[in-house]
Amino acid sequence: MYDVVIVGVGVVGCAIARELSRYSLKLCVLEKNEDVCTGTSKANSAIVHAGFDALPGSRKARFNVEGSRMMEELSHTLDFSYRRSGALVLCFDEADRVHLQELYDRGVANGVEGLEILEKEALRAMEPAVTQEAVAALYAPSSGIVCPFGLTVALAENACENGAEFRMNCQVRSLRRAGDHFVLVTDQGELESRAVINAAGVYGDVLHNEICEDKLRIVPRKGEYCLLDRKDGTLVDHTIFQLPGKLGKGILVTPTVHGNLLLGPTAMDLEDREGTNTTAAGLSDAISKAQRSIPHLPMRDVITSFAGLRAHIADGDGDFVMQQSAPGFYEAIGIESPGLTAAPAIGAYMAQLAASGLGLVKKEHFTQTRKGIVNPRELSFEERQALVQTNPAYGHIICRCEQISEGEILDAIRRPLGARSLDGVKRRVRAGMGRCQGGFCAPKVMELLSRELGEPMTELTKSGGASSLVVGLTKEEL
Amino acid sequence: MERYDIVIVGGGPAGLAAAIAAKRAGAERLLILERDNELGGILNQCIHNGFGLHTFGEELTGPEYAARYIRQVRELEIPCWLNTMVLDISPDRVLTVTSRDGGLRQIAARAIILAMGCRERPRGALNIPGYRPAGIYSAGTAQRLVNMEGYMPGREVVILGSGDIGLIMARRMSLEGAHVKVVAEVLPYSGGLKRNISQCLDDFGIPLKLSHTVVDIDGKERLRGVTLAEVDKNRRPIPGTEEYIPCDTLLLSVGLLPENELSASAGVALDSVTGGPVVTESLLTSVPGVFACGNVLHVHDLVDYVSEEAARAGENAAAYVLHGEQPENAAVCLVGKNGVRYTVPQLLDVRHMPEQLTVRFRVGQPYRDVTLCVWFNETCFRRIRKRVMAPGEMEQFVLRRTDLPADLHTITFTVEEDAK
Numbered sequence: 001m002y003d004v005v006i007v008g009v010g011v012v013g014c015a016i017a018r019e020l021s022r023y024s025l026k027l028c029v030l031e032k033n034e035d036v037c038t039g040t041s042k043a044n045s046a047i048v049h050a051g052f053d054a055l056p057g058s059r060k061a062r063f064n065v066e067g068s069r070m071m072e073e074l075s076h077t078l079d080f081s082y083r084r085s086g087a088l089v090l091c092f093d094e095a096d097r098v099h100l101q102e103l104y105d106r107g108v109a110n111g112v113e114g115l116e117i118l119e120k121e122a123l124r125a126m127e128p129a130v131t132q133e134a135v136a137a138l139y140a141p142s143s144g145i146v147c148p149f150g151l152t153v154a155l156a157e158n159a160c161e162n163g164a165e166f167r168m169n170c171q172v173r174s175l176r177r178a179g180d181h182f183v184l185v186t187d188q189g190e191l192e193s194r195a196v197i198n199a200a201g202v203y204g205d206v207l208h209n210e211i212c213e214d215k216l217r218i219v220p221r222k223g224e225y226c227l228l229d230r231k232d233g234t235l236v237d238h239t240i241f242q243l244p245g246k247l248g249k250g251i252l253v254t255p256t257v258h259g260n261l262l263l264g265p266t267a268m269d270l271e272d273r274e275g276t277n278t279t280a281a282g283l284s285d286a287i288s289k290a291q292r293s294i295p296h297l298p299m300r301d302v303i304t305s306f307a308g309l310r311a312h313i314a315d316g317d318g319d320f321v322m323q324q325s326a327p328g329f330y331e332a333i334g335i336e337s338p339g340l341t342a343a344p345a346i347g348a349y350m351a352q353l354a355a356s357g358l359g360l361v362k363k364e365h366f367t368q369t370r371k372g373i374v375n376p377r378e379l380s381f382e383e384r385q386a387l388v389q390t391n392p393a394y395g396h397i398i399c400r401c402e403q404i405s406e407g408e409i410l411d412a413i414r415r416p417l418g419a420r421s422l423d424g425v426k427r428r429v430r431a432g433m434g435r436c437q438g439g440f441c442a443p444k445v446m447e448l449l450s451r452e453l454g455e456p457m458t459e460l461t462k463s464g465g466a467s468s469l470v471v472g473l474t475k476e477e478l
Numbered sequence: 479m480e481r482y483d484i485v486i487v488g489g490g491p492a493g494l495a496a497a498i499a500a501k502r503a504g505a506e507r508l509l510i511l512e513r514d515n516e517l518g519g520i521l522n523q524c525i526h527n528g529f530g531l532h533t534f535g536e537e538l539t540g541p542e543y544a545a546r547y548i549r550q551v552r553e554l555e556i557p558c559w560l561n562t563m564v565l566d567i568s569p570d571r572v573l574t575v576t577s578r579d580g581g582l583r584q585i586a587a588r589a590i591i592l593a594m595g596c597r598e599r600p601r602g603a604l605n606i607p608g609y610r611p612a613g614i615y616s617a618g619t620a621q622r623l624v625n626m627e628g629y630m631p632g633r634e635v636v637i638l639g640s641g642d643i644g645l646i647m648a649r650r651m652s653l654e655g656a657h658v659k660v661v662a663e664v665l666p667y668s669g670g671l672k673r674n675i676s677q678c679l680d681d682f683g684i685p686l687k688l689s690h691t692v693v694d695i696d697g698k699e700r701l702r703g704v705t706l707a708e709v710d711k712n713r714r715p716i717p718g719t720e721e722y723i724p725c726d727t728l729l730l731s732v733g734l735l736p737e738n739e740l741s742a743s744a745g746v747a748l749d750s751v752t753g754g755p756v757v758t759e760s761l762l763t764s765v766p767g768v769f770a771c772g773n774v775l776h777v778h779d780l781v782d783y784v785s786e787e788a789a790r791a792g793e794n795a796a797a798y799v800l801h802g803e804q805p806e807n808a809a810v811c812l813v814g815k816n817g818v819r820y821t822v823p824q825l826l827d828v829r830h831m832p833e834q835l836t837v838r839f840r841v842g843q844p845y846r847d848v849t850l851c852v853w854f855n856e857t858c859f860r861r862i863r864k865r866v867m868a869p870g871e872m873e874q875f876v877l878r879r880t881d882l883p884a885d886l887h888t889i890t891f892t893v894e895e896d897a898k
Contacts, residue, residue, distance in 0.1 A: 226605065231742075274698055277609045280715075304602030306610065381574075385582040396578040397563035400513065401739075406578075437600035439616045443623055457629055462612035467699040469612050470629035471726065477633075477655045 015347025034464025043308025052107025223265025401434025490519020492772020608695025632727025644731020
């Protein structure tokens with residue numbers, strides 16, 4: 001019998017797990033996929049929003065601003081990439097100034113610090129690549145960029161270190177109440193728990209509807225993106241938004257913490273909860289709208305495109321759902337944008353809610369910090385030299401585009417909750433995330449995975465399940 | 479800091495030929511840096527034959543061709559550091575390198591020969607819509623998996639792009655028992671060598687669909703199929719022509735890109751058409767003492783030409799370190815126009831030019847029965863009838879020093895089509 005089972009190891013589930021692991025309890029986290037951070041958390045804008053978008057008084061506004069304030073310190077405590085890069089919201093039309101002012105007022109009401117409305121000259125001085133068309137902009141210095149994989153993996157690893165049990169490839173098939181506890185029927189058998197926390201992302205409604213009378217429906221809202229080569233990462237310094245529309249914050253152009261340039265997302269409501277395919281129309285829409293902000297986008301430098309799904313609750317009030325929906329059944333669902341930003345604050349809130357409901361007490365020893373995978377490129381020459389001397393695997397480069405060493409990849413595989421697939425390695429250390437997209441390093445990373453996991457190459461996957469990378473040996477069927 | 483006279487970055491066909499020629503020309507203190515665990519570069523995975531017809535007058539496989547050069551490198555006792563990655567090259571020719579055994583270190587070079595080769599354009603660069611399942615490989619990656627690692631990437635194969643590696647892999651996968659359903663090419667002609675289309679597709683009954691591309695990728699975990707569509711002359715898919723083809727593997731052979739990130743870090747000026755450095759007749763880049771050759775300079779069709787070009791880079795680098803820097807005055811520009819996409823070299827200093835200089839170039843589209851014109855300034859110097867010219871095949875023209883006029887400032891290469 002667990003005290004708490006969390007369903008979903010996206011950024012929200014992991015944040016809740018980490019906060020709950022401060023308490024003395026038997027905690028289990030379930031994930032239907034093979035790794036943490038494989039759903040909404042892996043495919044988004046990777047922005048730490050300042051908090052001027054959400055309506056004052058909403059949970060989105062409160063947890064956005066709280067999360068944004070927590071992020072910098074958390075990035076040091078848990079060792080993931082984050083940069084307070086600032087954001088600009090472009091206004092293309094004098095007639096829209098009133099909307100820019102609205103955003104500013106909303107931001108002030110939400111407690112966002114340092115907001116300023118910039119006129120054209122100041123804007124262009126700050127971002128010369130921005131279109132001449134922009135007449136003014138809202139400047140939000142507290143906006144930032146983060147590595148969403150780094151954040152999620154860090155939260156998970158820290159929770160794991162503090163005693164949380166993680167079960168991957170463990171989909172919840174059904175959930176029912178049995179007296180004073182719950183029974184979860186999963187891919188790995190039946191589990192019992194005193195409480196369940198629903199952090200199942202785009203599947204949040206499925207779990208909700210198993211327990212609650214008021215039925216919910218989540219509409220996966222697809223966003224498509226293009227990622228450009230690192231040589232273009234300095235085209236803009238800030239995250240460049242456009243004045244928001246009805247379906248979201250519109251198309252942004254932003255540097256990433258890894259030095260790439262990212263543009264997107266579109267917004268398209270879907271039926272399919274796994275509908276992460278890009279479309280010709282979506283990509284061309286994203287590109288043409290991004291070009292409105294930055295006219296000279298070097299689109300020949302695109303290295304990949306991808307799509308992510310936002311967990312949007314249909315017919316709701318548009319706000320996050322964060323509550324005890326039934327006795328012992330807690331939910332953090334409908335966590336669409338600014339969910340990544342809000343996640344640390346959502347984690348703290350939900351953990352507190354569940355802990356007080358269950359009467360949990362804090363542990364004596366909680367390991368606050370977590371050390372990430374060493375990034376030799378961030379070291380000085382002498383430090384890096386010393387690292388390679390101590391551990392020669394850091395001197396052996398596997399991924400040439402991103403200059404990722406064998407040492408980093410081995411650490412990614414060997415640490416608790418380590419990578420089990422090509423994508424798992426990619427998300428943790430960026431091998432295969434560069435301009436050749438794994439063309440050169442994929443076979444080499446596969447060899448390392450095979451050796452470390454003791455699995456034949458034919459068992460290895462790109463991302464778990466049936467995503468086999470090779471189907472057999474040559475000459476086998478001749 | 480360790481010091482070398484000439485550091486050759488890359489131990490593939492270009493780096494090997496350059497090192498051998500430099501040594502034979504009298505240079506000492508050479509060093510080849512190779513990131514892989516053996517010399518030979520991409521030739522090691524090219525186990526098909528067809529290499530060396532021009533150089534050795536016989537048909538060799540890739541590894542055999544490489545072995546002939548590797549043997550010379552050994553005989554000449556040219557030092558090689560294997561498993562060694564160059565992380566950075568500074569404009570004053572300091573290389574930062576790393577390896578498991580040698581650790582992280584810096585070495586200084588009086589001359590550098592860039593011979594890093596090229597990489598394949600990935601799926602992402604094409605923005606092909608659809609899912610991102612397993613089973614999508616660039617043709618060269620698949621070639622490595624099959625020929626070097628001994629694994630089958632899949633069994634039901636569609637190939638997008640008719641570049642040479644794609645054609646070679648169509649045959650290879652067929653020989654390994656896979657079913658290659660179709661090769662689709664977005665252009666109305668193939669970018670590969672004629673002989674490869676005949677030997678790798680026609681001989682195996684594999685259809686080549688010109689003016690077709692992949693417009694959707696199906697399969698959430700492993701590839702399940704692709705949708706092909708015909709494209710119009712602007713390469714836009716024509717609605718209504720879509721055809722779904724079940725397959726578990728999609729190989730991409732959609733272009734090679736010279737790998738010049740290190741060149742850029744050294745401050746080398748790049749040609750936006752070739753993607754490689756701008757070079758003079760000596761294969762000297764814009765940075766003093768830095769030379770370039772092989773596929774890092776421009777993508778070649780035959781390795782024989784890589785070797786020949788690289789040898790010249792090696793000789794010139796040797797001359798550079800033996801005789802000191804010659805005052806360069808590359809006053810003559812070479813340009814391609816009217817169908818000629820580029821030339822290599824792009825610059826010429828007539829005083830440093832050998833008696834004969836081979837200029838290489840490619841055309842931008844296939845031509846039949848046309849005239850290739852070579853212009854000295856505004857005057858047409860030579861008109862050459864060409865029955866066929868194709869983008870997949872490199873063209874060349876040999877300039878003789880004695881033909882060049884004194885007031886020469888521009889040499890232009892053009893294609894003239896007959897008046898209809």
